[in-house]
Amino acid sequence: MSVLVVIPARHASTRYPGKPLVDLTGASGRKRSLIRRSWDAAMTVSGVDQVVVATDDDRIRDHAEGFGAQVVMTSTLCRNGTERCAEAVANLGLSPEIVVNLQGDAPLTPAWFVEDLIAGLRADARAEVATPVLRCSGRMRADLIADRMAGRVGGTTAVFGHDRQALYFSKEVVPFAAGEFGDNQPSPVFHHVGVYAYRPAALTAYADWPEGPLEQLEGLEQLRFLERGRRILCVEVEARGRQFWELNNPEDVARIEEMMREMRIE
Template structure:
């Protein structure tokens, strides 16, 4: 399959305006923007035909071109990364589109490779997305965010075929805090998607759903319209994975970068 990576990035984030241009301190003390780090992560994925930053904002586009990225400009009408990727679809030729959102610079390349392999071998899947079993540290971060009334990462539940049942910003399934099992049955949803082109085209024809609107999770539109979303369990191989959802996540990610 001819696979293209798209990195949708918007400036007007509700929780963190200007997030793609936020600078993070690297292990060597230098600073890089979130969008540059995500671009460099995408370049580590093998057998990709092309990689583009996709945005409607000239500030992001200029910054991306400044570090050598190819850029696709879209309108400001896109409400989420999937809609932005669907709009960019008209400008590219691909059999599979991977959406590596611009707030996940810690995404290892093998996460994306696992999605591509799943889409090649699961004819029923219209979309694939990674899930990562929580260790005690990550689970504690989820619980800490909810106690502090912060909207942090997303959790996922799926059926026996690893097809998604639901995604939520709440921590699901519920666990009795006095009986934390091992392994922990909570899966962190990694905000990366692989789509077949026809799934992206269908997405833009569906109205925003009630669950999507309440949770603020774009992938729920697929589930609300009966599309099959394959949840691909991945292994972090000892790394801590976390997205940059709020300003409070900056020190968490910088701590991981220092330990890399």
């Protein structure tokens, strides 16, 4: 097998319990659950051999199987999506070239984000993990700052070096940039898109490491790789007119539904 996409989903979210089963209303009024829309997004990605939902909850399993998804059950002890992906691969007994973690709260992820991510990891033999980053417009940057000012833990930002290797990821809006940016003006801030591509050896190693202090402070699973000195390649992706946002808090439902109406996503 070449590429396996795993969609990790848990019901017991601290910030938003039951989040995968929340309905999102599209432009035509059609309601589909968050996990269904994430599955639909995964199924549009070319070059993928298999897509599975990984969960520890019977309600999510039953719902996902009801719309035709393949489901693999994982332990309630998984602390994040990366650990759940590692367990899912082990439970399936597969040996893919690349494992993609398309988190179940990212229904607006365009297919080319994932396709460019896979291509980026394949092109860099030194990279063990890759993740997409999207340059923020002034509007997106302002939305991220507004979330932080309101005390909401929302989107994540990324900073990286000239070689595109990640330096840090944060729930704060970094780097700091003085001044204002127009709604459609590019800003120096990069939104981290919550998708990962792993080489299987890195995924297996990750599951054996304890949480690091930065990971615990920020609540960001990818920091465990950086704290262990492992390379994360940041692959810049293009919006191509699409808006992107992840569902982290209940307030994000209305924001995502508005984006879906604007982009005419059914």
